[in-house]
Amino acid sequence: MNANVQRVLVSGAGIGGLAVAAGLARQGVQVDIVEARQDLTATGVGISLPNNALRMLKCLGVLDECLASGYVFDEYAMCDAAGETIVGMPLRASSDGVPGYLGIARARLAAILHTAATSAGAKLRLGVTIEEFTEDSQAALVRTSDGQEAEYDVVIGCEGLRSPLRARLFGAAAGPVFTGYSCWRTRTKRRVTAMTKYVGDATDAGLVPIDEDEMYLFHITAEPGNPYHEPQDWRDLLEARMAGYTGVVAEVRDNLPPASEIIYSPLFEVRLPRPWHTERAVLIGDAAHAVVPHLSQGGSQALEDAVVLTEELTRRPLAEALPAFMRRRFDRVQHIQQASSAVMIREMTTPPPVAADRANVSAELAREMAAVRAYLDQPV
Numbered sequence: 001m002n003a004n005v006q007r008v009l010v011s012g013a014g015i016g017g018l019a020v021a022a023g024l025a026r027q028g029v030q031v032d033i034v035e036a037r038q039d040l041t042a043t044g045v046g047i048s049l050p051n052n053a054l055r056m057l058k059c060l061g062v063l064d065e066c067l068a069s070g071y072v073f074d075e076y077a078m079c080d081a082a083g084e085t086i087v088g089m090p091l092r093a094s095s096d097g098v099p100g101y102l103g104i105a106r107a108r109l110a111a112i113l114h115t116a117a118t119s120a121g122a123k124l125r126l127g128v129t130i131e132e133f134t135e136d137s138q139a140a141l142v143r144t145s146d147g148q149e150a151e152y153d154v155v156i157g158c159e160g161l162r163s164p165l166r167a168r169l170f171g172a173a174a175g176p177v178f179t180g181y182s183c184w185r186t187r188t189k190r191r192v193t194a195m196t197k198y199v200g201d202a203t204d205a206g207l208v209p210i211d212e213d214e215m216y217l218f219h220i221t222a223e224p225g226n227p228y229h230e231p232q233d234w235r236d237l238l239e240a241r242m243a244g245y246t247g248v249v250a251e252v253r254d255n256l257p258p259a260s261e262i263i264y265s266p267l268f269e270v271r272l273p274r275p276w277h278t279e280r281a282v283l284i285g286d287a288a289h290a291v292v293p294h295l296s297q298g299g300s301q302a303l304e305d306a307v308v309l310t311e312e313l314t315r316r317p318l319a320e321a322l323p324a325f326m327r328r329r330f331d332r333v334q335h336i337q338q339a340s341s342a343v344m345i346r347e348m349t350t351p352p353p354v355a356a357d358r359a360n361v362s363a364e365l366a367r368e369m370a371a372v373r374a375y376l377d378q379p380v
């Protein structure tokens, strides 16, 4: 039994919440989870998880199950709008044998993390939120929307982009900032064997396999001013925005599913200054540091937070653990946010390379990817 933190409330059962609940419960900590949604099934399309995320899934004991449920790939290809390859790059496994990248259905990842958390003893209450939170040197006192009142050693806020706990602790000014770009996603029949990006004119499309049969499409577009688009129009709007592509992307565009199977996500960042904690509450994942998806790092960083926080909370007293968590996380997350944002801006503002420039573009991209990978390879 761990002698430090004994009783923890996790608010939010997304990637970060389920991962930290699994990590702590596996160490013998008593974990309650409250989740606002009534069920965990409607969790979007697919997700790409690079080696740094997969190493965290290994720490949580669920890597093999994730690998068996998704689609492992070891290459990234950048193509022009017609599907002709500009550059292909290996995504190598790490020296411990953990693969370079995995595509997996989000619902599958959620189910695996959910089982890991609850089978280790974490108790999940769906349709429940925190209504009152007070803290002092003895405990955090929480009243939840189902009328329960309980004391915890620490409350971990994993409520995502629009976290009410973040607003309660740090005010509304710490909230999400729109980047000017949005992402359209849908699932479709698999047509690629690796993550493949297609550079259009001021848009980017990508295809990621998530199992033998399926892949997901993502399509990034500039949406100045963050206009509201009616959900029933999402299919037609996406189709129109994909007009410039030929080849495999056009094939996907010409076979888009109904609007109800398309997800439209304006891209936001959260850059909460340090510390992300008070005496007895700490934020992880998107609640503290939402990042644009250009390096597949939002969920990956939530997983890193979960593993590092588990280590620190079970290694030392709370008053030392939370600052230690910040020391290990803040600079790394900031670096990754900046790198992700730089890739997004370059990709969205640079016209597709003409044939004569492709060797240069290819060399530059290889350098950029190698630098990112070297950074992500560092221990967390």
Ligand SMILES: Cc1cc2nc3c(=O)[nH]c(=O)nc-3n(C[C@H](O)[C@H](O)[C@H](O)COP(=O)(O)OP(=O)(O)OC[C@H]3O[C@@H](n4cnc5c(N)ncnc54)[C@H](O)[C@@H]3O)c2cc1C
Binding pocket: 011, 012, 013, 014, 015, 016, 017, 034, 035, 036, 037, 046, 047, 048, 049, 053, 128, 129, 130, 158, 159, 160, 161, 162, 163, 164, 165, 183, 185, 265, 267, 284, 285, 286, 287, 290, 291, 293, 296, 297, 298, 299, 300, 301, 302
């Ligand atoms: C278009 C797009 C593509 C992306 N692609 C990738 C990718 O390929 N790879 C990657 O690593 N990341 C990707 N991400 C980022 C990734 O989805 C997020 O970073 C990740 O989901 C964050 O996990 P989280 O647990 O912090 O938050 P979330 O997964 O958002 O979970 C938050 C949970 O909290 C619940 N909640 C909210 N409010 C409350 C409340 N008051 N009380 C209780 N529960 C509450 C929510 O219902 C939800 O279940 C992408 C993001 C976008 C927008």
